[in-house]
Amino acid sequence: MLATASPSPLSVLHEVFGYEQFRGPQAAIVEHVCTGGDALVLMPTGGGKSLCYQVPAIVRQRAGRGIAVVVSPLIALMHDQVGALHEAGVDAAFLNSTLSGAEAADVERRLLRGEVTLLYAAPERVTTPRFLAQLDSLHERGLLSLFAIDEAHCVSQWGHDFRPEYRALTVLHERYAGVPRIALTATADALTRQDIVERLQLEQARQFVSSFDRPNISYTIVEKKDPSQQLLRFVQDEHEGEAGVVYCQSRKRVEEVAQMLAQQGIDALPYHAGLDAAMRQRHQDRFLRDEGVVMVATIAFGMGIDKPDVRFVAHLDMPKNIEGYYQETGRAGRDGLPAAAWMAYGLQDVVNQRRMIDESPAGADFKQVMRGKLDALLALAEATDCRRVRLLHYFGEVSGPCGNCDNCLNPPQVWDGTDAARKLLSTIYRVQQHSGITFGAGHIMDILRGKASDKVRQHGHDRLSTFGLGGGFSETQLRGVLRQLIAVGAVSVDAQAFNTLQLTDGSRAVLRGEQTVTLREGVAAPSGGRRRAGGPKPTAAAVAAGLTDDGQLRFAALKAWRAEVAREHNLPAYVIFHDATLAAIAAQDPRTLSDLQGISGLGAKKLQAYGEEVLRVVGAAR
Template identity: 80%
Template sequence: MNSNLTAILRETFGYEQFRGPQQAIVEHVVGGGDALVLMPTGGGKSLCYQIPAIARQQAGQGVAIVVSPLIALMHDQVGALHEAGVSAAFLNSTLSFDEANDVERRLQRGEITLLYAAPERLTTPRFLQQLDALHARGQLSMFAIDEAHCVSQWGHDFRPEYRALTVLHERFAGVPRIALTATADALTRADIVERLQLEEARHFVSSFDRPNIRYTIVEKKDATSQLLRFIQREHAGADFQDAGVVYCQSRKRVEEIATILSDNGIKALPYHAGLDAKVRQDHQDRFLRQEGIVMVATIAFGMGIDKPDVRFVAHVDMPKNIEGYYQETGRAGRDGLPAAAWMTYGLQDVVNQRRMIDESPAGEEFKQVMRGKLDALLTLAEATDCRRVRLLRYFGEQSVPCGNCDNCLTPPQVWDGTDAARKLLSTIYRVQQASGISFGTGHIMDILRGKATDKVKQFGHERVSTFGIGAEFSETQLRGVLRQLIAIGAVAVDSQAFNTLQLTDASRAVLKGETKVQLRETLSSPTDRKSRRSNGEKTAAPPAALGLDDAAQVRFANLKAWRAEVAKEHNLPAYVIFHDATLAAIAGRSPHSLEDLQGISGIGTKKLEAYGAEVLRVCTAG
């Protein structure tokens, strides 16, 4: 069986070897076992169910049903399978009545190897009856549940419709199921197992490390200007612009930043749920099919986006938790080439996220879990040691300093903020005691630093005993202290009373000196960080082609132009035809025969037959 699986890998998908646990997963599912697969974005999750589906179909076991949450993902994956010579189809709202009926007839005739469907469609009575008929004939080979974290209330992208997938185990006992996700902490993982009834499934947990991604987190000062400098310095130039994604908290912010980037010569498009559906689809298609587009979006954008050459993901607002941060940053560098994850965060981000948790209609248990997840992300942001070590530790993985995050490249200075924290808490207490009411961050800072503003004088707060006792600290330092105090629960923000600050039971330990507050010095601006441009690295070509000589660079550019024409003709993203890495390998080899193309990663039998002659023509022209 191993030789057959390797043959499918090589001949259909153009890869010589399985990566990591792929082979063990494939063999387990082909053998009829259930599996829970945690594998980072870009790690090859799709092959873990596509190859078993092909192998089981060849063995006469019928069609594999793939549960997918997004229409765009279905279209691209089915298109990619067609390019590889695999019979695949999807059922979703983009099909006409006649088209959907045609797919259903082909399904019952056994002409489809993989069928993609959304969870809402899969659990309809009509579709379940069709699956019953297949199952009765022994023609239902397996279920693949992609983006399985959507089933968990603890996950960062919970979708209630995924809960109905319990019907698969109850109604189709004996049909193997594989659930896959790139992101799940221990709590989310346990919830996936319970909700999908995968108690007997074998778990395959890959390393969460994405060593090609450089993590940088900076303190928010002017987020828009900071973002603009980051992109202009590291990801945009006269010759080309990198594709990237910028995440914002609100629709309004998305529109603002997309406009500012565009006004500064960066090809940027907005994406959020408030846009017309056709506009959203057009922007997503342009991002996938054109080069060098920066998508500015809310978290509504991104799940299932397979674009391999996204060179950076930036957050101008802090996400809700580490799972969301990891999932979103993981959309960068899927091709394994250098990529960047850049985030700016500030006190208001912490306040906003805490307020959303506190104001949610969920129960207290859920809120406590969400607060803990937010605190873990804030700890990552405030960390003075290796970002990657902390990120991987959150997912239960031990590692060593990476040498490729901002803290490793430019170690920050650390200072003891305990004294400042005690003075800040004392000021909150004294002001409330003197006035009988609470005040917000700005006013407390003014009193602590001894600034006799009109508001301070209005309330007589210049006479408070703590007035000016924090004058030696900058406002930036004190805001860092306050972020930590909010994170550890020593200060509460009352969103119902104009975001005023309140002491809590946890304040006492800090006031008594029992809890230490360690802080990093003010973070460097992005212009102080090492960048590939400031280090004089070659930037006249995309990363995939940087190692090629001049003649190969020309072949690479010609191949990309040819690929763009083919992709447009097939109405597919260019990377579905060939990845940049495959084109670079072709250009570097300078092939003169079809035999020269064999063994290049990403060129399977069907693609060699379909495109081999044209590739040779392009490589030998001129």
């Protein structure tokens, strides 16, 4: 148990971070870790995971227990977290490659003197002999209080972002068995969760699993028609001037889409591993510090990005699995305001993802699991019922229709595609029997629809019995049928033979009429159209919507002042104060420092550092 002189977690939350109460399971997690317990925490992005280890670290440090070590995989995350802790008056530091030799040596000296409350480091550094020797020294003197392992799904081969270096973190339990550990992630299905427990030796840890639901995010998935134009309409019609992230699979596509958006007057920047490090850093800094920037990126960008006012995340290419989709879409709306997750997908996405799995050097068992995860994402994309119900069910959570996804807001028309599916399969079979070779999707659909192209005539496929049998089906309908046949394993795609189609053992059930194929009608519109008049305004203005005209002026003045402070401190504006805190100050119209006390997000250090300036700005705006 902690000494009686220890501060309470609630007092630390109020004094340091300026919040009156913990949210959801935070209080139980913090209490458990403060008293020395191990924990595995699954909490959605924006749910407040950081406080679950930051508050215990401060409590235990003030009780004389020493230093907390935070294992974090990303330099950007370390910088922002340490910057935010400094703003709150907490002694925090990081050790990473951005420090000079002299700077790193200074941090190490402070570390060994026990002068740091939280130290952030990457897993590669934590497991080096030099760093472990420093931890040994702290441990021998009773100055090692806590290990926090952030983004813990990285330890699992079943997770969407496996990093082998995380496996070596078992040394923390083996070498420092009495030091509590808290592993945290926003995304882990049952298989990944089990792997985290085994790999990090957390069998005795208490598990805290929050709801995976992010009710402020609306989900929309559309069929690809002209994806660049679909994206452009989505951004211009619904998110003009707002911050967002657009994910693409290839570096080339990232560059093309960023250029297209920029030419249309949208402040868009590319981000991928092919850019030099300095440019990537400049683009990331602009995204974090400026308002209304759209980052077009590969999945190299994202994890650890704490920007709260990202209003949309769009996917122009399908991710590998639901975990990746959930993690990436979860970067929208961290401030709790309305946000959108939008994805366009098509037949080629299905083919590409299948090919990447089949061509990977992994073992058969791993490939089978990956195919199952891809199938779950395809089922979500093809779903005609509530997207959120499907998404939450994947993580083992039962829910009802959300009323905030495309299928709930505009229930799709469905049609029985079983007859079309059987005709497609029959055509693939007859083509192979006739020619002895396989062909791609476009050729098969031309035959079925009775389109006598040069290629069809050349191979004599206009004389097949199925030629023209599908003339009543549109190409869009047949592509939907084919997507689902590939998704359920009734058709395979041979990547080694120019993406040609082949029947599988799974074809028989459909051909015999034992398995039905139900599909959604194709919808050309990319989304629900422009934001409804009078609907929620998912911007900073939403936070200030209830302010009077004078309050709006104070809010604008405070935002301008915050931007100046952020530039001076080389930090994102939200690290200084969140929009919600500025809106609360504007509404309060404070005249004295005591008027500022109790405003959410305004802790003791920030009140001391900025209180007089805030009063000056508010006074000048009256």
